[in-house]
Amino acid sequence: xxxxxxxxxxxxxxxxxxxxxxxxxxxxxxxxxxxxxxxxxxxxxxxxxxxxxxxxxxxxxxxxxxxxxxxxxxxxxxxxxxxxxxxxxxxxxxxxxxxxxxxxxxxxxxxxxxxxxxxxxxxxxxxxxxxxxxxxxxxxxxxxxxxxxxxxxxxxxxxxxxxxxxxxxxxxxxxxxxxxxxxxxxxxxxxxxxxxxxxxxxxxxxxxxxxxxxxxxxxxxxxxxxxxxxxxxxxxxxxxxxxxxxxxxxxxxxxxxxxxxxxxxxxxxxxxxxxxxxxxxxxxxxxxxxxxxxxxxxxxxxxxxxxxxxxxxx
Amino acid sequence: xxxxxxxxxxxxxxxxxxxxxxxxxxxxxxxxxxxxxxxxxxxxxxxxxxxxxxxxxxxxxxxxxxxxxxxxxxxxxxxxxxxxxxxxxxxxxxxxxxxxxxxxxxxxxxxxxxxxxxxxxxxxxxxxxxxxxxxxxxxxxxxxxxxxxxxxxxxxxxxxxxxxxxxxxxxxxxxxxxxxxxxxxxxxxxxxxxxxxxxxxxxxxxxxxxxxxxxxx
Numbered sequence: 031x032x033x034x035x036x037x038x039x040x041x042x043x044x045x046x047x048x049x050x051x052x053x054x055x056x057x058x059x060x061x062x063x064x065x066x067x068x069x070x071x072x073x074x075x076x077x078x079x080x081x082x083x084x085x086x087x088x089x090x091x092x093x094x095x096x097x098x099x100x101x102x103x104x105x106x107x108x109x110x111x112x113x114x115x116x117x118x119x120x121x122x123x124x125x126x127x128x129x130x131x132x133x134x135x136x137x138x139x140x141x142x143x144x145x146x147x148x149x150x151x152x153x154x155x156x157x158x159x160x161x162x163x164x165x166x167x168x169x170x171x172x173x174x175x176x177x178x179x180x181x182x183x184x185x186x187x188x189x190x191x192x193x194x195x196x197x198x199x200x201x202x203x204x205x206x207x208x209x210x211x212x213x214x215x216x217x218x219x220x221x222x223x224x225x226x227x228x229x230x231x232x233x234x235x236x237x238x239x240x241x242x243x244x245x246x247x248x249x250x251x252x253x254x255x256x257x258x259x260x261x262x263x264x265x266x267x268x269x270x271x272x273x274x275x276x277x278x279x280x281x282x283x284x285x286x287x288x289x290x291x292x293x294x295x296x297x298x299x300x301x302x303x304x305x306x307x308x309x310x311x312x313x314x315x316x317x318x319x320x321x322x323x324x325x326x327x328x329x330x331x332x333x334x335x336x337x338x339x340x341x342x343x344x
Numbered sequence: 345x346x347x348x349x350x351x352x353x354x355x356x357x358x359x360x361x362x363x364x365x366x367x368x369x370x371x372x373x374x375x376x377x378x379x380x381x382x383x384x385x386x387x388x389x390x391x392x393x394x395x396x397x398x399x400x401x402x403x404x405x406x407x408x409x410x411x412x413x414x415x416x417x418x419x420x421x422x423x424x425x426x427x428x429x430x431x432x433x434x435x436x437x438x439x440x441x442x443x444x445x446x447x448x449x450x451x452x453x454x455x456x457x458x459x460x461x462x463x464x465x466x467x468x469x470x471x472x473x474x475x476x477x478x479x480x481x482x483x484x485x486x487x488x489x490x491x492x493x494x495x496x497x498x499x500x501x502x503x504x505x506x507x508x509x510x511x512x513x514x515x516x517x518x519x520x521x522x523x524x525x526x527x528x529x530x531x532x533x534x535x536x537x538x539x540x541x542x543x544x545x546x547x548x549x550x551x552x553x554x555x556x557x558x559x560x561x
Contacts, residue, residue: 034399041402071401078395084384087391090369098366110415119417119424126421130413130465133406134456141453161455162405169409176416186411190464191404196365201400203368207350209393210372210386214347214379250351255513259520267524279528282517283506283536290502294495297358301400304364306459306494310468317491318498325499325548332543340539 033152037162042075047184048191055105055188063101064192067093071199090206097196104192108185129172136164194308201301208256217256220247221264228265233274234338240265241334244285245292252298254289261285270341280341284333291330294322350375406460414465422466423473434474434489435556438496439549441467445500446541450507457501459494468493478559492555496548503544506537 049068055061070092078086096102110118119126140160144151151159169183191198211217224243229235240261247257266285270276293299297316307315314320350371357367369390376386410418426432445457455461468490475482475489505511509530517533 037402037405038398041398041405044405044408047408074395075398075402078398081391081395083388083392083395085391086395087387090391090394091387094365094369098363098369100363109411110417112420115415115417116420117417119420122417122421124421124425126413126416126418127466129409130418133409133461137456138453141455157452157455158399158402161461162402165406165409168406169412172409172412176412178412178415182415183408183412186415187404187408188411190407190411190414194404196363198401198404200364200368202394202397203365205397205400206390206393207354207368207372207375210376210389211347211350213381213389214350214375216347216350216375219345219347250354255516258513258516262520262524267521267526271526278521278526279532280536282521282528283533284540286513286517287503287506287537287540290506293502294498297364298354300364302498306463306497307491309459309464310490310494312487312491314487314491317487318494321488321491321495322498324551325495325544328547329503329540329544332547333540336539336543340536 031152032150032159033155034158037155037158038075038078040162040166042072044184044187045069045072045075048072048188051181051185051188052105052192057108058103058105058192060101060103061105063096063103064195067096067102067196068191070096090203093196093199102195104195105189109189125175129168129175132168132171133161133164136167137161140164190309193311194305197300197304197308200304204252204298204300208251208253211251211256217247217260217263220250221260224261225264225268228269233270233342236265236269236274237338237341238334240270240281240285241288241330241337244289245295245330248289248292249296249298252293252296252300254286254293257289257292258282258286261289270337274342276337276341277343281337284337284340288330288333288337291326291333294326295319346378347375349378403458403460410460410465418465419469422469426470426473427477432474433478433556434471434492434559435552435554437471437474438467438493438555439552441493442496442500442548442552443545445497446504446545449501449504450541452505452508452511454501454505454511457497459497463493463497467497475559478556482559488555488558492552496552499544499548503537503541507534507541509534 045068049065052061053065137160141157144156228239243261244257248254266281270281271278303319304315307318353371353374372390471489471493514530514533521528
């Protein structure tokens with residue numbers, strides 16, 4: 031059955047190619063740092079399940095040591111110049127969009143079609159599988175049409191990957207930190223503090239504590255999924271649903287969305303906020319967050335109001 | 345209380361601009377030790393969670409084809425395309441993308457767009473081209489346009505996806521409530537995501553159209 035192992039194999043091969051090309055990149059003074067970093071990610075994708083928990087932990091320490099000691103760099107851009115690109119863009123026309131659109135098209139079709147074949151495709155992973163197949167098909171189409179050397183696509187991919195650098199594994203690192211926080215009981219302590227700060231007998235006060243708590247704890251954890259069980263246990267279920275008889279569906283659903291407002295405002299949500307800044311080669315790594323605060327704060331206020339208004343309408 | 349030391353360390357580490365990977369690893373160690381967990385057990389818990397969350401890093405498999413197309417002028421073509429659309433502005437273009445992103449996410453199609461797949465190769469260069477048309481003399485070092493393109497992708501995704509009943513957060517909420525003996529249908533949870541989705545469209549849409557005022561000449 032095609033599922034995560036299939037995707038991880040492709041990802042492992044792609045990172046292995048980045049590692050080899052980095053090792054050969056003489057224009058990068060820190061090429062060995064990049065090569066080993068990408069090689070460790072390739073090992074994680076290809077053999078992570080065989081390493082054992084401590085083995086994976088040691089692999090992470092390797093990644094941290096390379097990134098933390100500043101051993102990664104960027105090579106010279108051996109790609110086409112802006113002038114060459116403009117000339118080729120004029121010559122090739124809008125057909126250039128076709129391979130790029132193969133990825134969303136396959137993701138769209140696959141999401142629906144793969145569910146019809148649960149024996150072949152893991153029904154829980156259809157979107158990721160479709161994305162991976164779309165990326166490979168797009169590469170095949172582009173390769174057949176543009177006819178570059180086989181290594182060129184991976185050379186260009188490595189150029190973009192070097193732009194992201196160590197930030198590539200930050201989302202995974204933060205997810206793992208969340209697991210350690212859960213093991214250490216951080217959520218319970220935060221929940222007790224917020225639960226203790228609520229004025230007694232005030233529905234609005236409890237709603238505000240719940241909504242703000244979701245956003246703030248999401249900012250700390252970088253993930254509303256980690257904040258929801260904590261805030262539900264501390265305020266949502268005992269007070270809002272229990273004592274004040276609020277509607278559970280409203281309190282859960284809009285509470286989660288209050289958490290999403292927090293996701294927009296924190297560097298801890300690295301895959302949404304820091305990685306795009308790196309991918310777009312922005313100098314200010316917080317540039318995306320700064321653009322989001324203006325939407326996140328008013329929307330958080332709206333969410334808190336909606337919980338109070340819709341959740342206690344009966 | 346001491347387990348909160350890890351959170352303090354994260355905040356301090358990010359503010360002092362230490363390497364975030366180093367800060368995260370240190371925070372995990374401090375938090376685990378404060379909770380009385382054996383260092384080897386912390387390492388194992390961290391390694392297991394790292395291995396279980398590899399799917400977040402799998403997105404980079406799209407980079408080779410995106411890089412190859414960029415080499416052959418994809419971004420330049422995206423710019424030219426926008427330059428030919430009459431009345432195209434940064435705000436209108438991003439609002440169009442926002443509506444597309446929010447609606448497709450509401451149908452569960454979260455992977456058809458994203459920072460690597462669409463923002464970097466298409467949306468960000470188109471937005472820059474529109475800004476150049478609106479204000480040819482604008483500050484070329486200004487990063488607000490690509491940053492707004494990425495922000496628009498995030499807001500559209502976050503406040504669209506929860507309308508789809510089979511998304512992870514809906515299943516998580518249902519599971520948590522079920523643990524307390526409260527049964528809710530996924531459909532009820534997804535319906536209550538609609539008011540916020542409309543509010544996000546109004547607030548972010550208004551900000552995008554307001555954003556155009558920056559590029560008036």
